[in-house]
Amino acid sequence: MAERYSSFEPKGTRWFLQRLTAGFLVVVLAFHFMLLHFVHHAYEITFMGTQARMTQVGYFATMVLFLVTATFHGVNGVYNALVNQGLSGTRKTAVKYVLVGAGLLLALQGTRVALAMTGMDVTF
Amino acid sequence: MSQSYDRGLIEDFGRWQEFSAGMWAWVLHKFTGWVLIGYLFTHIAVLSTAIPAATGDPAIYTGTLQSLEELALVRVLEVGLLSVAVFHILNGVRLLFVDLGVGLNAQDKSFYASLVLTGAIVVASVPTFISGAF
Ligand code: HEM
Ligand code: HEM
Numbered sequence: 054m055a056e057r058y059s060s061f062e063p064k065g066t067r068w069f070l071q072r073l074t075a076g077f078l079v080v081v082l083a084f085h086f087m088l089l090h091f092v093h094h095a096y097e098i099t100f101m102g103t104q105a106r107m108t109q110v111g112y113f114a115t116m117v118l119f120l121v122t123a124t125f126h127g128v129n130g131v132y133n134a135l136v137n138q139g140l141s142g143t144r145k146t147a148v149k150y151v152l153v154g155a156g157l158l159l160a161l162q163g164t165r166v167a168l169a170m171t172g173m174d175v176t177f
Numbered sequence: 178m179s180q181s182y183d184r185g186l187i188e189d190f191g192r193w194q195e196f197s198a199g200m201w202a203w204v205l206h207k208f209t210g211w212v213l214i215g216y217l218f219t220h221i222a223v224l225s226t227a228i229p230a231a232t233g234d235p236a237i238y239t240g241t242l243q244s245l246e247e248l249a250l251v252r253v254l255e256v257g258l259l260s261v262a263v264f265h266i267l268n269g270v271r272l273l274f275v276d277l278g279v280g281l282n283a284q285d286k287s288f289y290a291s292l293v294l295t296g297a298i299v300v301a302s303v304p305t306f307i308s309g310a311f
Contacts, residue, residue: 058200058203072273075273076273078269079266082262086262090259090305090306091305095306096247096308098242099239100235103238127214127217131210134207159218162221165228166221166224166228169227169230170231171231173231174232175231176232
């Protein structure tokens with residue numbers, strides 16, 4: 054019998070979504086590191102350089118998708134880990150809404166940032 | 178498929194001396210996952226300087242990022258982040274295979290392989306990550 058260590062309920066919805074997002078993240082996270090450390094050096098990053106990348110539709114879409122997927126994967130991972138540690142009842146519900154809220158805020162702010170990087174005015 | 182296997186509680190970290198490879202993999206995967214989501218919040222906060230930069234002075238963004246990169250401490254933390262990310266990716270891919278039922282009998286070996294490969298990638302990347310900082 055194989056050992057299995059996972060915090061996720063096998064084959065549940067959260068388990069499945071965690072794996073689906075992971076598959077996508079492998080590709081984009083590796084791409085992100087390669088691009089911003091090896092192709093461009095991290096210390097050479099300028100607003101102009103970022104803007105040049107973010108005004109390309111394909112790159113922009115990839116980054117926003119990266120943002121949303123990473124946020125979901127991270128927050129879902131944390132939630133699941135806490136449930137696995139025995140979180141239940143009212144506290145579970147409270148934690149769930151706090152995490153959903155934090156995730157939404159992060160995705161919202163990240164999207165504003167992405168738009169600002171194209172040169173758009175997102176101040177209000 | 179996955180029958181339960183009585184290995185006691187891994188959640189009881191005090192037992193770390195009795196941990197098997199799979200338990201270490203589980204602990205490390207958690208730790209690295211939490212670091213990554215923590216970093217993402219910080220990352221977006223720093224990149225938020227793009228918001229004033231878009232309408233005013235681009236130097237707000239460029240200056241913030243470049244002065245961070247000038248700090249040796251930040252460079253060291255970035256190498257740490259790289260190690261964490263590479264391990265989480267490689268071990269994550271390993272977990273995906275395990276869930277697909279591939280390589281069930283080589284789980285220990287593939288975990289050690291993830292560790293060794295993480296080490297190798299990190300060592301090979303160190304020069305690029307710290308160039309110009311010291
Ligand atoms: C130290 C390594 C890293 C550096 C130097 C870096 C740098 C950057 C830069 C400069 C951008 C702006 C886009 C561009 O200029 O092309 C960006 C965007 C982004 N990065 Fe990173 N990054 C790093 C690691 C990471 C990691 C580990 C994650 C995932 C947890 C991540 C997630 C993102 C996301 C989601 C965006 C898009 C932000 C948005 O759309 O608002 N980055 N990164
Ligand atoms: C790059 C490719 C990635 C892969 C292949 C991957 C894979 C996985 C897998 C398979 C799990 C489930 C582990 C289990 O069954 O217990 C997981 C958990 C997790 N991942 Fe990722 N992941 C990736 C990127 C990320 C990123 C970018 C973040 C953060 C933004 C992240 C944060 C987490 C967290 C917080 C958990 C939960 C850890 C826990 O159980 O405490 N991962 N990852």
